[in-house]
Amino acid sequence: MAKAFNLLTSDLDVSSESDLSVSSRASNRSLRVAEKERRKSEAEDPFLLALKYFSEVKAGTPWMGNDVLERNLVLVERMGLTRGLPPEVISTMLDYAMSLRMGAPCVRVLKFLIPATVVPQEAIVRAVAWLCVGKIAISTQVLFLKWVLTFFDMIDSKDHLRSIYGFIFNFVTEEHLCPYICHLLYLLTRKDMLHQRSFIFSLSPQGRQPFLLHLLSLYKVFCPELVTTALPSKLRGGFKNHVTPWKGVLNAIQKRNTGQVTSDIRLTIGVKDGSNSRKRKCNHLQLPSLNSAVQRNLSSTNSRKVFPLEQLHSFPELLDNLHRIELPSQMGSLLGSSLALCYLDYVQDDSAFLRLNFWLGHALHEGKKASPYAQNCVLPVSTCQNCSPLCLFYAYVLSRAPQEGFFSTESFLYKFLNVWDGSLLRPQILGLLSHIPVVPSSCIHQLLFEPLMQLFFSSTLFFKCSVIECLNDMLLKWLTWHSVYSVEDGLDISLNSHTPMNMTLSGFMDSVMELVLFVGRLATVGLQLEGCSSLLLSFVLDFYETVCDMFLKFELPLVVMPPVGVFYPALFATDPVSVDRLCFIMCRYKQNLTAAKFQQQEHVFHISSQTYREFNRYQLLMVSTLWNSRLFQPGMAVEVDHNLLALSKVPEPSASFTLIRHPAFVGYALDFHLKCWPERKDMDLKSVKAGKHWEWYLEFLFSHGYLGLQQFVQSNINWHPGSGTKSQGQGDGQPTNG
Amino acid sequence: MSLLKPFSKLPELNTANILLVENEEQFQQILAETIVLLKKNVNVNVRLARSLPLPIENEKFRPRIDLVVFIINLTSELSYQSAEVSLKFLDPDYFLGKVCFLVTNARNASVPPERLISVRKLVASLHCPLLFAEDQMTDGVNTAAHRLLAILKVTSGHVPMATGLYLSSLTRCTVPSDIDQQNFD
Known part of the structure; x- marks a missing residue:
């Protein structure tokens, strides 16, 4: 019996339809029926018929009570929601919906328009053309734009879309469409496009909304001469990461079609299967996958060749295609690929930094559930019981985020320090802290020192050591910046071309001074509270090894002696290593001070006689x-x-x-x-x-x-x-x- | 009405007593168990209370309390109010470094931001330290226990050259001024 069954299944090659539990006779019959139906459907596929119907249906056909329409719609809908639609179907259906040939079903069509592979850009161009006709209801227009934004990365190439940039731009004046149009423009804008045209902005009172400002800040990066309005240096809010109904379906479809998700957080940070159900609960926690759907062969025929980042697999490939890399719409996906980060480091593209900054800000501050104005809602707590995916997600984002000059990570950090318990994500937070750029001395107390001090003194020895180590790293980083970026003549520094951060030398020195004095205070009291623990003392001496060499190593005309609270515990320490290191530090101080004294006559800087006196006393x-x-x-x-x-x-x-x-x-x-x-x-x-x-x-x-x-x-x-x-x-x- | 006084009784040798006050009686239980299990070189007694004043009957047998911890769950308004009412039953001497506040659920999105600010203002006006705790995670509870123990050791006099007042002058809560906050945003 079993043998016969095997024969049958192999003959018909439809193993999926067979069921081992049924008798061979019954299965025999049912298989035959299935086979017959399959042949029949190939002859006249109802799906193809339905498509034919949609592409040929006359305008003005009534839709109320139209059974044919209903049947066909259901067919395509089921296909769309289960397997996704192929490009040509997308094109047909979008055209059908946006032309409003039959009026009402437009919204319904948009809702099930899930692409299986790519979205042909011509379809979108045509749809935008329909948009210009202006017959479509505003809410539907919004839905369409959301649809485009959701599937932006799946549009096969964008050059034709870019060529109708001006048309799209015209919609900015529509009040309801503006946020989405701005987002779309934000994604489409390239530097060369702005040189050809000039846009005149008249900012009405409602014009200073975050999404407009974001777009403007991008324009300003590209062509500073075009945008004359002053923009705030730090923008909050901006484009919402619209939670659209399509995303969940798209994920499910992609999973089914490819058998695996391309590169979501599960793969990239090595949380293996099994966390599947939990992950779905925290869907918003995924790093967006790199899935711009540009086919390589397809794009090569276009005038402007683009190379999608996710097709990069090796460093030589990156080098070959450096000039024609297309950034994805979800900048967060860059964090998932080390090659992409290399690229970002190399190009130093201001617009890319701006966009990544925006994405980080969104991910870190607003999350999904936190209300945008809630100041205390950093790191939104997920509702699911087990917080580990959330922690992993943030740990991942925080550890991968390029850390220089990203206001969003900085402002996240400053807020987080205020509600930090000292253990959650400690390595990441301290790592991030050690990478923050120079904080102006006017706000360094408020932003950094107060929360750190409150944490420091009420925590364990281990935490104290890690804070001191982190501050040492921070100082090293600042000093390195100084020695790299300081301009020759004025000794002023301009940090990172992509941040508006400029500092005078004296401002920088004030900040460094504040930091060194702060660590001096922390160390003094910390050593006292911990009974002069050798471990803590060793971290403190690490810090002063950096401090004593500021003049010779980093050319910063600043010498700060350790406070007595550090000096005496080190001098009278019970372990010889501490005494030895103190001796070394004093020697370095001596060399720095001697060198400074020689150069002092030639240069303008001045090291206070108080410092010399202090040094002499210690010596x-x-x-x-x-x-x-x-x-x-x-x-x-x-x-x-x-x-x-x-x-x-x-x-x-x-x-x-x-x-x-x-x-x-x-x-x-x-x-x-x-x-x-x-x-x-x-x-x-x-x-x-x-x-x-x-x-x-x-x-x-x-x-x-x-x-x-x-x-x-x-x-x-x-x-x-x-x-x-x-x-x-x-x-x-x-x-x-x- | 009886005030709880810090100096009305003599301290015992190698002993420190901590009082956890929490209206909801959820976190305090876990925290107490964690503190008791920690490795330490003093005997630590943990006492629990829903609110102050403490019952008069036990007054005689109650040891000297070295540190009073108010646990405030930010998601509940009641928790904050209860702590505020209980504060009145503490002798002013306690506020010289023997009181601290522990806030849970501070990162919860459903908490109105004003509540955290009002807690901050209250704690800052009392010059007390304000700690945050992640009560949902084992690591968070452990850290909170360690931190409380560190403060307790100081307030009960087991750290040479340091007193509770000294420590709380370093760790006391501050309210970030609004202007700077806005500038920063």
Whole structure:
């Protein structure tokens, strides 16, 4: 029986229609019937007939009670909603609908007009022509424009559409159409198109609406001379990402047709299947897929060749087609492809940045559910219980977003800091934070410091360390910008050509100063709260390693000394590494200050004498503490009353932090003592100080890798190893009181 | 009416007491369990209350409370009002660094933005810290517990050289001024 069945199915090649549970006789009959029907349908396909009907139906045919129309409509509708319509059908149906040959069904037709592959641009051109006739109801016109915007990426090529740019532009005056027309123009505009024509804008009061401003800002990028109105540098709102009924159907159809979605978030960030149902709930969280439907062979026949980004698969391909790449309508899709990001980095196209900025702003701020005015609604909470897709989505967007000069990510960040709990998306947020461009010193407190401070002091040690590290990265980034972009003569910097951010040198220095002082405060109190934790101290010293070299490495005439709250914990630290790094930092400070002093006469900058004094005080203290055993003595930075010291019953308190008795180094001293006099029973560390042993002891220390200490001793202390005696190391390291 | 006073009782050795006040009694339970399970070097007692004043009967056995935490769920107006009413039953001394506010659901889109602003204003007027918590996620609850514990250690005197007043002067909430906000947008 089974054998017969197999035979049958293989004969007819319609395995999908067979059912194993039915008896062979029944299946036999039903298969035959199906076969017959199939042949019959091929002869006169009702679908083709329906199309024929729509393309030939006369204008003025009544539609009320028209059964033929109804039957045909249902046929095409079912096809459209299940499998999508081929290009020629789209063309026919769009023409039928927009010509209003039968009046009312226009809206219904538009609703099921889902393309299976591409939308022929001629169909749209024709439809726009019908739009110009002006018989169509406004709501239908809006629906049509939404339809075009939804399927913009599937339009096979856009050159003909661009050639009727002027016609489309005329619709801007229509109040209801304006937002959609602006969006369409925004997507269509190219630089060369604007040079040929000039548009005269008279901005009525309602003209300052975000969508118009967005379009204008694009024009301004292309031809600044055309747009004379002042535009706000940071635009909010703009084009809504219309949630149209078509998108869901389109996704379903594409999934069915290709067996997989082209490149949605599930594929790109490696969340594997199974999250399918959950993903549908958070449909708005997908990165748009790169699916502009331009066929390569098709476009090559056109006068202007375009190369869709999603067909790029390798870097050489990118190089070959660099000049004719077409940007997608959903700029967010660029984030999904590293090649696309390369392209974006390379072209430095202002309009592309503008559009990506807009997309990011939309994704980060407005989301789907948040009301646009709600200031606190950053990172909208999804209604679904499990938030992981949402987190992944934002993590993904945040980690991929090109971070320089994107106001949308910045403003998102500033708002988010105000409601951040300190753990949600921590790596991404801190990463983003370290990449923000220089914040003017007037608002740096409000935007950054206040929320950060509130988070910093109420969080764990780990968080404190990561904040300091992030601020160090931020400073490094700022300084690098400065050294790269600073203009030769005025020392002024203009950051990123695609942002309106210009800064004077003094403004920049103020911001850097604020940042350094802020970290100084954070570090001081943080170290105190965490009991001078070595881990935190190490991050703080990282930061000051950047700070001490600002003049020599980054040519910024600014030297800021660490506060005492950082200096003393590092100097009296129990781990030798911290002391060693402090020595290194002080050496760098000395070199920077000396260099600055030399150049100060030639240049205009001035480093305050207060800084020199501070440096000298630290230097003197370090030499007298580590070397000369003169701690607590009059004239030193730390003065303690003798009687008080006597009460502590510590023998020789002034020598308690020398290189021998310093808690960080006493272990080495003991080790050294053992090695020198292995047979001695009583430990006498003083003997290390005497004669040749002192010299050996220092060599011993340096040999353990304390190069900072070595550098410090060699550059600051008049010590001649050959002489065999320890001279009174006179902190000669004073670049003098400038 | 009895005021809860911070200094009316003697502290116990190596012990810190935290009081979580939440009208809805949802988050406080989870948070309390998390805090108790955290690794720490002091004994931490967590006490829960729906609102203040606390019942007089237990007055005798109640230890000294080192930190009072008001948990406000932003999606509910009642939660905010209840916290506001409870505040009156705290001795003014508590506001010298021994009170903090924990807000949940701050990112929820259905919350009217004015509510967060009014919470900010209230907390800023009391010079207290304002923390945010993600109560739906395990990580969020853990972080909130860690942060509360860090503050509790300071307010109960287990961190040398730091007091609650000192800490709260650093972390106290501020209301972003509207002008700057608009400029920025």
